[in-house]
Amino acid sequence: MAGPKVEGETSLSVAQAVNRRDPYEVLNVSRDASDQEIKSAYRKLALKYHPDKNASNPEASELFKEVAYSYNILSDPEKRRQYDNAGFEAVDADGTDMEIDLSNLGTVNTMFAALFSKLGIPIKTTISANVLEEALTGAVTVKPLPLGSSISGKVDKQFAHFFDVTVTAEQAEAGIVVRVTSAAQSKFKLLYFEKDIGGGYNLSLQEDSEKTGKVTSAGMYFLHFQVYRMDSSVNALEIAKDPETAFFKKLEGLQPCEVMEINAGTHTFAVIISFKTASYTIEALCAATYESSTHKLKDVEQQILTKRTELRRFETDYRKALAQYQEVTNRYTLEKQNVEELLKQRDSIQSAFTVNKSSAISGSKISNGGDNSREESKSSEEDGKDKSAKKRWFNLSLKLSADKKI
Numbered sequence: 001m002a003g004p005k006v007e008g009e010t011s012l013s014v015a016q017a018v019n020r021r022d023p024y025e026v027l028n029v030s031r032d033a034s035d036q037e038i039k040s041a042y043r044k045l046a047l048k049y050h051p052d053k054n055a056s057n058p059e060a061s062e063l064f065k066e067v068a069y070s071y072n073i074l075s076d077p078e079k080r081r082q083y084d085n086a087g088f089e090a091v092d093a094d095g096t097d098m099e100i101d102l103s104n105l106g107t108v109n110t111m112f113a114a115l116f117s118k119l120g121i122p123i124k125t126t127i128s129a130n131v132l133e134e135a136l137t138g139a140v141t142v143k144p145l146p147l148g149s150s151i152s153g154k155v156d157k158q159f160a161h162f163f164d165v166t167v168t169a170e171q172a173e174a175g176i177v178v179r180v181t182s183a184a185q186s187k188f189k190l191l192y193f194e195k196d197i198g199g200g201y202n203l204s205l206q207e208d209s210e211k212t213g214k215v216t217s218a219g220m221y222f223l224h225f226q227v228y229r230m231d232s233s234v235n236a237l238e239i240a241k242d243p244e245t246a247f248f249k250k251l252e253g254l255q256p257c258e259v260m261e262i263n264a265g266t267h268t269f270a271v272i273i274s275f276k277t278a279s280y281t282i283e284a285l286c287a288a289t290y291e292s293s294t295h296k297l298k299d300v301e302q303q304i305l306t307k308r309t310e311l312r313r314f315e316t317d318y319r320k321a322l323a324q325y326q327e328v329t330n331r332y333t334l335e336k337q338n339v340e341e342l343l344k345q346r347d348s349i350q351s352a353f354t355v356n357k358s359s360a361i362s363g364s365k366i367s368n369g370g371d372n373s374r375e376e377s378k379s380s381e382e383d384g385k386d387k388s389a390k391k392r393w394f395n396l397s398l399k400l401s402a403d404k405k406i
Helices: 023-027 035-048 058-074 077-086 088-093 113-118 129-137 169-174 236-241 243-248 287-405
Strands: 007-009 099-101 142-144 149-155 159-167 176-182 189-195 201-208 210-212 215-222 228-230 254-256 265-273 278-286
Touching: 023 035, 023 058, 035 058, 035 129, 035 201, 058 077, 077 088, 129 159, 129 201, 149 159, 149 265, 159 176, 159 278, 169 176, 169 287, 176 189, 176 287, 189 215, 201 215, 228 287, 243 287, 254 287, 265 278, 278 287
Parallel strands: 142 159
Antiparallel strands: 007 099, 149 278, 159 265, 176 215, 176 278, 189 201, 189 265, 210 215, 228 254
16 A cells, blocks of 8 residues: 655765764764654654755755665664664675665655656656645644545645544454545545654555546555555556556556554544645445455455466466467468469469460561552552443443434
8 A cells, every 4th residue: 555665776975974974963863762763853854855845955955865864774773783883884884775765755756757648657646745744743634534434525736635534443353444536537645644753643654546447546455464556657668668568567566555454543544636636535434344345355356466476477478479479470471472482483484485476476477467468459459450440431331322312
């Protein structure tokens, strides 16, 4: 249910090491501070110097890195022990890169959001640093959300609506489900907060909405067994380029939810939107009244995991078969071309014989045609003589007839 960790790597050179301050001093905690105290101090300072809140202050960015660097030492038991014993030299000698773990702030890197959107990859919403700071200081309005009920609302950009869900021991044992849906298919986050020792709220889990049918939805399932969420950003670039990869890698986006159960008490959830105003409906349910659905969910989760393993093996077989098919089809195309070329050559050779015979016959026809022409010419001349004779004989007869009359 928690979003994937978004980490930005940062390392300090030997020259910078000279100016590094004591991590305990940076976080303003004692050397015997508990993990929770260190985490709480880190969150407050990280939010204070967060780049989103200090865009015009480059110094804040450096302080933000220093806070994150110090936290990464003190939050790791082994690194903390090494630093306590031998200072920065021991940590540097360990050879591990320092990382800024932004998941503790609930932020998500959207630097390439525009590019991903063009590729058809869902854009993750981000959590405003201002919202997190208000939650941490307790300066938020929280509405009660009774189990078995739902509340609909509309949340503005960069704002969040908070809800308290009170759970009894019996209900916690049966299991709790909190779901948010948006008929308008708005993008949002469902957040789960823990009560801070200072009176505020610390972000513990986050779930991004996904399109499911005609709505977008997000849910948190505290059912005492492992439930998985679908993270569509996993292998997103590969999936966008290749439809076959989209099929085989689809189930790779399944990520185990970090929390499987909650205790009796009051638990705080929130709905937040970052891009534009979103309408939503949030509901809290006790799984005791959904026993059949709970068993079905557990069963189908296991089936999906089994299918994911099967698909991994099948993809290997499929890729091999596809390569063989490609090889065979390439040979088919080549053989087809060869056959057509051979038949074409045969036709050409056969046509050569036919062409020679045609020339002989044609020449013969030309020769005979000349004789016929001469014969026709001679015949025409004789016909002309006969006609002239007849004409002269005819004229003569006429004249004789005229003489007799005279």
